[in-house]
Amino acid sequence: MDCGRRWPRSGRCDVREVDLLDRYPRVRRNIAAREAARPSQREIARRFGREYFDGEREQGYGGYRYDGRWVAIAERMRDFYRLEAGHVILDVGCAKGFLLHDFRQVIPGIRVAGLDLSPYATENAMHDVRPFLAVGSADALPYPDDTFDLVISINTVHNLELLDCVRAIGEMERVGRRFKYLQVDSYRDDEEREKFERWQLTALTHFDPEGWRKLFRQAGYAGDYSWTITG
Numbered sequence: 533m534d535c536g537r538r539w540p541r542s543g544r545c546d547v548r549e550v551d552l553l554d555r556y557p558r559v560r561r562n563i564a565a566r567e568a569a570r571p572s573q574r575e576i577a578r579r580f581g582r583e584y585f586d587g588e589r590e591q592g593y594g595g596y597r598y599d600g601r602w603v604a605i606a607e608r609m610r611d612f613y614r615l616e617a618g619h620v621i622l623d624v625g626c627a628k629g630f631l632l633h634d635f636r637q638v639i640p641g642i643r644v645a646g647l648d649l650s651p652y653a654t655e656n657a658m659h660d661v662r663p664f665l666a667v668g669s670a671d672a673l674p675y676p677d678d679t680f681d682l683v684i685s686i687n688t689v690h691n692l693e694l695l696d697c698v699r700a701i702g703e704m705e706r707v708g709r710r711f712k713y714l715q716v717d718s719y720r721d722d723e724e725r726e727k728f729e730r731w732q733l734t735a736l737t738h739f740d741p742e743g744w745r746k747l748f749r750q751a752g753y754a755g756d757y758s759w760t761i762t763g
């Protein structure tokens with residue numbers, strides 16, 4: 533699809549639902565196992581420290597290691613947004629910088645920045661991107677207006693309380709001069725919501741798709757978005 537003419541600040545484009553994570557491997561979530569351990573694990577997970585990334589599966593990723601799965605996503609975004617050398621990308625909630633690392637592999641000359649709340653993740657990030665990472669919160673991005681060609685946030689802003697979540701989405705809009713891509717967790721009916729609530733460890737703000745769209749409007753968000761539905 534041709535996105536080359538979508539410049540929100542000079543002739544606004546539509547906010548658009550598009551799944552650019554469709555090449556991400558889908559693994560079936562073991563909801564029962566996660567739920568059994570949940571109450572205390574949730575508290576540990578929300579610290580976003582070693583236990584969350586590299587501890588037990590019940591309290592987070594159970595080992596957040598590079599395996600190349602983001603290469604296909606970086607290629608997909610490169611083609612979709614026509615990214616090239618010299619463009620600047622920000623990943624909000626970048627964790628260990630895997631996606632940014634892969635952007636550098638698939639688009640030589642691309643410039644990257646990443647921000648994450650977790651000192652553990654950034655200290656254990658991939659070596660080549662570590663100099664470009666900052667510790668901070670998504671609701672107060674330490675960058676001037678209109679800095680980035682593409683601002684991405686995957687699986688992150690739902691970890692903030694409602695008002696901070698709105699601010700974080702607005703911040704993506706503020707620092708992005710061209711494209712934005714936001715992914716959040718969601719559910720379309722009561723059954724999916726129940727599964728989501730049994731599975732999730734860290735989310736503080738969550739809605740069905742219409743609820744999210746309303747929040748995007750409230751935040752003044754004019755970028756692309758997609759959901760992940762717990763299945």
Ligand SMILES: C[S@@+](CC[C@H](N)C(=O)[O-])C[C@H]1O[C@@H](n2cnc3c(N)ncnc32)[C@H](O)[C@@H]1O
Nearest residue numbers: 580625627648649650668669670686687688691
């Ligand atoms: C589910 S992980 C997603 C990591 C990565 N984007 C991915 O998709 O693999 C959520 C990330 O959000 C980060 N995070 C949580 N709250 C945050 C905040 N307020 N500001 C920035 N990052 C935050 C966590 O440290 C963690 O790295």
